[in-house]
Amino acid sequence: xxxxxxxxxxxxxxxxxxxxxxxxxxxxxxxxxxxxxxxxxxxxxxxxxxxxxxxxxxxxxxxxxxxxxxxxxxxxxxxxxxxxxxxxxxxxxxxxxxxxxxxxxxxxxxxxxxxxxxxxxxxxxxxxxxxxxxxxxxxxxxxxxxxxxxxxxxxxxxxxxxxxxxx
Numbered sequence: 001x002x003x004x005x006x007x008x009x010x011x012x013x014x015x016x017x018x019x020x021x022x023x024x025x026x027x028x029x030x031x032x033x034x035x036x037x038x039x040x041x042x043x044x045x046x047x048x049x050x051x052x053x054x055x056x057x058x059x060x061x062x063x064x065x066x067x068x069x070x071x072x073x074x075x076x077x078x079x080x081x082x083x084x085x086x087x088x089x090x091x092x093x094x095x096x097x098x099x100x101x102x103x104x105x106x107x108x109x110x111x112x113x114x115x116x117x118x119x120x121x122x123x124x125x126x127x128x129x130x131x132x133x134x135x136x137x138x139x140x141x142x143x144x145x146x147x148x149x150x151x152x153x154x155x156x157x158x159x160x161x162x163x164x165x166x167x
Contacts, residue, residue: 032056035131037081039064041108043074050105052078055127057120060094062108072096073113080126083133090119090126 021031032054039062041048050064060076068074078090094110101107115123 032059032061033127033131035126035134037126038079040077041068041074042077043068043072045069045072050108052080055123055131057112057124057127059097059109059111060092062110064106064108067099067101067106068096068108070096070099076110078123080122081130082122082125083129088122090122091115092119092123 033056034054035052037052039050039052039060041050041062041064045068048064048066048068050062052060053063054061060078062076073093073095076092076094078092079087080090081087092112093114095113096108096110098109099106
């Protein structure tokens, strides 16, 4: 009796995930995760504020207050939350691939050309943990639904890795 019930629960979760992924039509090689974060763009033309609307390891989608030239290579500074709810600055160099106007704002698609390892890890945590959790559960992972109480995510204890001697 319990096994079929657990099977139905798992099937529901799988179908919800497939439905969420299937709604988005992308032609990219790397899937972009939808989210919302503060973004600042610094180019030769000056500073532009905006929001990060989607991201992956390969690129970002931004909504900016002013247009950027296709082919420009501005620096961006993102304010991304981690799974514990702490905010971190993530800096990257991007190349603008597209820029189109919509409702007085500018939708910019850009490819990441340079990013340091720590920033890449923060970006990946935001994509794979924070955005997915919010999309599937309806809230950020650091908060319980309807509460302001932080959840402490368990981390495995560090383990010593034996090294073999080279003779």
